[in-house]
Amino acid sequence: MQSAELQQRLCAQPFDILGVHRDEPCTRIRAWLPGALEANVVTVADNHILGRMRREASSALFELDVAADWQASVYKLDILTASGRYERICPYQFPQQAYHAVHFVDQDPQNLYQQLGAQVISLDMGLAEPITGTRFAVYAPNASAVSVIGDFNWWDESAHPMQKTSLGYWVLFVPELDVGQRYKYALKDSHGNALPHKADPVGFQAEQYPSHASVVYNHQQYQWQDSAWRQRQDVNPYHQPISIYEVHLGSWRRKLTEQGYDYLSYRELVDTLIPYVKQMGYTHLEILPVSEYPFDGSWGYQPVGLFAPTSRFGDPDDFKYFVDQSHQAGIGVIIDWVPAHFPEDGHGLARFDGTHVYEYADPRKGWHPDWNSCIYDFGKDEVRQFLVASALYWLDKFHIDGLRVDAVASMLYLDYSRNDGEWIPNVDGGNHNYEAISLLRWMNEEAYRRFPNIMTIAEESTSFAKVSRPVYEGGLGFGFKWNMGWMHDSLHYIAKDPAYRRYHHNELTFSMVYAYDENFILPLSHDEVVHGKGSLLRKMPGDEWQQAANLRCYAAFMFGHPGKKLNFMGNEIGQSAEWNHDASLQWHLLEYDKHKGIQSLYRQLNSLYCQYPALHQRDHQSDGFEWVDHHNAEQSILAFIRKSANGKQKVYVVCNFTPVPRRDFRLGVDDKGQYQVLLNTDDRTFWGSGYTEQTCYQAEEQAWHNKSCSLTLELPPLATLYLIYE
Structure with missing residues (x-):
């Protein structure tokens, strides 16, 4: 009976059969040795042969009887097979x-x-x-x-x-x-x-x-070398500049091999990507999911290994080295973490033991219609612990600085992307998934309690309340939320022909109505440059020059607008083709002045954003922003002020979203004196027209825009100006 269970692989309690057992009047040692012809029991301490094991007829079960008073010691098995002899320490004695x-x-x-x-x-x-x-x-x-x-x-x-x-x-x-x-x-x-x-x-x-x-x-x-980064004090992300470079590691840059173009490894990316991010002035890298995934075309958003960095680019030590070197270069690392769904690949979590261990059993909750994948059972204790452990694991073992949680809305709503009759209401008859809400709150509480310097970021596409507010205030507990409304409205606006922008002016101003409801990050992410949406450059209307000018004007508007910043790779070089995960970015474009100019602008924007507290210190406080003129729809001009924490530093942002230059444009300002031009996106350095090279303006005591003083600007076409008064 014992050997039959083992032979048929139906033994759930092998310790009851194998190993050392006191069977009066002797002690019996049993081993299951498929393929063995004979076996001896040998003590590890002194290589003493206790004896040859007898084999049960027609089975792989071997036994040896020793004295009843034998003082059990660690033993090994000396095994003879048709292929030769080998030794192994028996696992069933432990x-x-x-x-x-x-x-x-x-x-x-x-x-x-x-x-x-x-x-x-x-x-x-x-x-x-x-x-x-x-x-x-x-x-x-x-x-x-x-x-x-x-x-x-x-x-x-x-x-x-x-x-x-x-x-x-x-x-x-x-x-x-x-x-x-x-x-x-x-x-x-x-x-x-x-x-x-x-x-x-x-x-x-x-x-x-x-x-x-x-x-x-x-x-x-692995021996970490980033202690200085980990021990830095007074890290308040809300008052710090955060400019994120979002990267898909498999297509940022590729190398030519005998088999064709292949991925760069984690260690090769240390030598290429990290210096580039440092040179461009970004503060953080955000990496599309690195949790192991089977299908390249999912970009990592269909993970099966929530505790394993993908081996496409190297082993876990290589990934640790990548994070370590990023920290030593002063760059934070954020990864996309995907608890919203997982694929049903045979080697993965779906029906793991023949039942729905990890996923909801009812397909109205456990199957995702958008991605044809499974949904975790957020109400099951073991699954909740599994997911929270995964989040903590990346922060702990890989020193990750932030988790961006994908598709949060799909977790929060039971009817997400479902028709009537295709979903199960909650106990109150509503569409909120209380189990997922509870899980996200627990994850955020645990993450911030154990790793206070990290950040969690929600990609949440609805107006669900208090996503980035603490749990004790009734929020979900995230540190930040992507501002999908700003992204949608501003991209819709900038894609319009300038002649029609006057009718859509509110699409640029509306974001300030809710700008402080959450701790927002302004994202121009991978989702906006794929699946036929075109690259960021190709969204812009007009001829070649106007497309580039629109992009430069829009980028500077983004960096002036309240909220932390995120740009997907390729935006900063004005890539012309939409993103292809199977190919490298179009780095050859930097041979042309237009693309070099766009790249130079992004580098300058990052530098100014980090250098001037007025542009980042009050990203999430209303006293850091003030409209100067948001009613000028006729000329498609916006003007506003960004202020430092002490209110002394003020950066004026003026955007002209038409190709018409505006001579003698009067701008109301708070103070009389000299205003320096920090940035002009029409500068020839950025492949602009160089319409004006004036670097400073003098304000006079003439009231304008409800201000006591004003100055007269030369506004270039399709351009944004930053002016500073100290």
């Missing part, structure tokens, strides 16, 4: 060490990634050297059997059955199994049917197609 993984997992979300998955550990068993190996633990509550398979056991599903615990976790410690070993889990459902081999849900490293295998990895092996 039941307590295996069980230790799951005693306290449910008490703290960080315990999940500190205990589950494949943990490289050392056991002090009183020998000259500790016994090192890998402890496996996986959650599969409804499986009838689970075994760990890999190169170390020739992917034999019967070789290493795991022990089921009362909490639904399966555990096993495999001695001498070290870093770099590939593995998966072989599961049988509750009816004994074999399931597809599964990658580790808490795997720290993974392989690409076709294996999609998990890989044993030790987080202790």
Whole structure:
């Protein structure tokens, strides 16, 4: 009966059969050794042969009886197979060490990634050297059997059955199994049917197609060098400049190989991307999802490995090096984190043990119609802990500075992208997903409590209240929210022919009605330059010069507008083609003055934004902004002031959204005296027309725009000016 369970892979309690057992009048040692011809038991301490094991007829079960009073010591098995002889320490003599993984997992979300998955550990068993190996633990509550398979056991599903615990976790410690070993889990459902081999849900490293295998990895092996960055004091992101460069690592730049154009590795990106971001003056990198994902075309937004950086670009140590070097260069790193959905690939989380372990069982809640993927069961304790642990894991083990949470709206609303009858109301009959709301609040509370200097950012496309307000105020607890309204309205405006912009003037001014309802980031993200939407440059109307001028004018308007900034890669060089994830950016365009000029403008905008407190200190306080003229729809001109925290520094932003230059344009100002031009997007340096080269203006005591003083400007066509009065 015992051997039949093992042979058929239906043994859920292998520790009850294998290992050391006191069976009067002797002590019996049992081992399950598929493919073995004979086996000896040998003590590890002194290489003493205890005896040859007898084999149960027609099975792979071997036994050896020793004296009843034998003082159990660590033993190994000397095994003869048709391919030769080898030794291994028997894993089934360590039941307590295996069980230790799951005693306290449910008490703290960080315990999940500190205990589950494949943990490289050392056991002090009183020998000259500790016994090192890998402890496996996986959650599969409804499986009838689970075994760990890999190169170390020739992917034999019967070789290493795991022990089921009362909490639904399966555990096993495999001695001498070290870093770099590939593995998966072989599961049988509750009816004994074999399931597809599964990658580790808490795997720290993974392989690409076709294996999609998990890989044993030790987080202790990398030595961080970013202590100065981590220990910096007085980090208040709301008062600091934040200019984010959003990057898809696979298509920022590519290298030519014998097989064609290929990705740059994490380490190659250290030598190219980080210096570029530093040179351009961005404060942060935001990386499209790096959690392991099977399909290139999802850009990472269909992840299956929420604890493994994608191996497309290197191993976890390589990714740590990338983050480490970013920090040493003074650049923060934000990653996209995707708890909203996951794909149903066979090796992933979908129907993990034959049941809906991770996803809602009812497709009206558990299936996403937009992305044809599964939705996590946000109400299940184990799933909630799994997701919160994943968020904390990136902040902890990879020193990530921020998590941008994708598709938050799809989590908040039960009827998101669904028709009547295709969704289940909540207990109050409404469309809010209380379980997802609770999860997001818990995630944010845990993240900020444990890592105070980080930021969480929501991509939330509706007017859901208090997304970036603390949980104790009834908010979701995010630090920031993408301002999708500003993005939509301003892009709609700037795409209009200037002759018609006078009729859409409110699309630029409306954002200030709600600008301080949330802690906003102004995004011009990857979503706006793909799927037929065209590049940012190609959204602009007019001839070649007017397109470039519109882009420059608009970029400076964005950097002057309250809110932190985010630009997708390629915006800063005026890429002409829309983004293609299978190709590099069009870096050759920088051979032309137009694109060099656009790039130079973005560099200057970043520099001014960081250098002048008036442009960033009060991004989220209403006293940092004041309209000067927002009614001039006829001329499509906007004018406003940005102010520093002490109110002494003032930067005036004036935008002319028509190709008509405005001579003698009078602007009301607060103070009499000299005003310096900080920026003119029409400057020849930026491939502008150079309509005026005036660098300062004198204000006089002539009231205008409800101000006591005013000055007369020469407003270039399709241009934005920054003027400063200290």
